[in-house]
Amino acid sequence: MTSRVTVLTRIGAIAVLLLYGSKTAMAQQVLSPAGPIVIASAVAGAQPTSVVAAAPGYSGVVPFVGQKKIVGQLNTATPAGVTLAVRITGSSGGTSLGYVALGIAAKDIVIATTPAFYSTVNISYTLSATVTAGVVPATSRTVTFTLLDYP
Amino acid sequence: MSSLARRSAAAVALVLASASLAGAQTATQTVTFQVNPINVIAFTGSPSLTISTATPGSATASVTDATSNWAVTTNQTGAKITASIPSAMPAGLTLSANLTAPTGGTSAGLKALGVVAVDVVTGVTKVAQGSLGVTYQLDATATAGVVASSSKVVTYTITGGT
Numbered sequence: 001m002t003s004r005v006t007v008l009t010r011i012g013a014i015a016v017l018l019l020y021g022s023k024t025a026m027a028q029q030v031l032s033p034a035g036p037i038v039i040a041s042a043v044a045g046a047q048p049t050s051v052v053a054a055a056p057g058y059s060g061v062v063p064f065v066g067q068k069k070i071v072g073q074l075n076t077a078t079p080a081g082v083t084l085a086v087r088i089t090g091s092s093g094g095t096s097l098g099y100v101a102l103g104i105a106a107k108d109i110v111i112a113t114t115p116a117f118y119s120t121v122n123i124s125y126t127l128s129a130t131v132t133a134g135v136v137p138a139t140s141r142t143v144t145f146t147l148l149d150y151p
Numbered sequence: 152m153s154s155l156a157r158r159s160a161a162a163v164a165l166v167l168a169s170a171s172l173a174g175a176q177t178a179t180q181t182v183t184f185q186v187n188p189i190n191v192i193a194f195t196g197s198p199s200l201t202i203s204t205a206t207p208g209s210a211t212a213s214v215t216d217a218t219s220n221w222a223v224t225t226n227q228t229g230a231k232i233t234a235s236i237p238s239a240m241p242a243g244l245t246l247s248a249n250l251t252a253p254t255g256g257t258s259a260g261l262k263a264l265g266v267v268a269v270d271v272v273t274g275v276t277k278v279a280q281g282s283l284g285v286t287y288q289l290d291a292t293a294t295a296g297v298v299a300s301s302s303k304v305v306t307y308t309i310t311g312g313t
Contacts, residue, residue, distance in 0.1 A: 045281025
């Protein structure tokens with residue numbers, strides 16, 4: 001009896017350790033990079049032509065009860081005159097808010113998601129710039145998506 | 152199952168649940184972007200100039216056409232627009248162009264066109280503006296005589312600044 005309990009205890013401990021490691025690794029999932037997104041043209045008399053770019057998305061199981069929303073934010077503001085917007089869509093079970101301009105403050109990107117939403121998550125960005133932005137050398141921003149309870 | 156075994160199973164289940172939620176809570180993606188130099192212009196209109204009258208005693212006769220427009224977009228500083236024609240005008244005839252400058256730019260005023268490009272607008276800086284006027288003027292001296300209908304293609308070029 002004692003040895004049986006010991007074995008079960010060890011199995012439990014090992015499972016907890018493995019899961020703890022798994023939790024640490026998954027706590028901040030890093031998606032594949034997007035871009036470079038390049039604005040290189042304009043219609044004479046108009047602002048530079050915005051560019052839409054599909055980005056690597058996410059596909060997986062995200063179990064939870066109820067509904068959640070996804071908010072997004074940048075680590076650093078974009079240069080003046082440059083706007084980076086993101087749109088996230090899923091296969092089902094959520095309401096995309098369309099292209100949402102990103103900033104350093106978190107903004108709702110998708111609301112009312114259910115676990116089904118995360119089976120196939122598509123991400124796309126639009127890059128817009130006014131002429132006042134001037135020429136912007138290649139630069140990167142980190143977009144952080146966070147899952148929060150909804151409503 | 153013993154109570155210890157049940158506790159272990161419960162602990163596993165709890166950690167599983169929290170691991171799933173924790174894993175879904177945050178994701179990051181690096182986005183790289185850039186804006187290249189952009190310098191574009193466009194012209195509209197089909198101007199036509201015909202000299203058919205003159206002031207008695209005057210050495211030259213002139214007509215103007217202000218039906219054309221142009222537009223520009225540049226995200227650089229100090230761009231300029233030049234103009235040229237592919238072949239020289241007949242002797243005694245002068246074709247000139249006067250472009251309205253966009254905000255912040257400077258028009259060179261009425262400039263005679265030739266095969267060598269001349270600056271017509273300078274100092275064009277980070278602007279997107281359309282419906283800017285273009286006025287063409289044709290001047291003729293008496294020595295030009297009668298000139299049959301002829302066309303010239305005016306080539307405008309924008310040169311980016313910095």
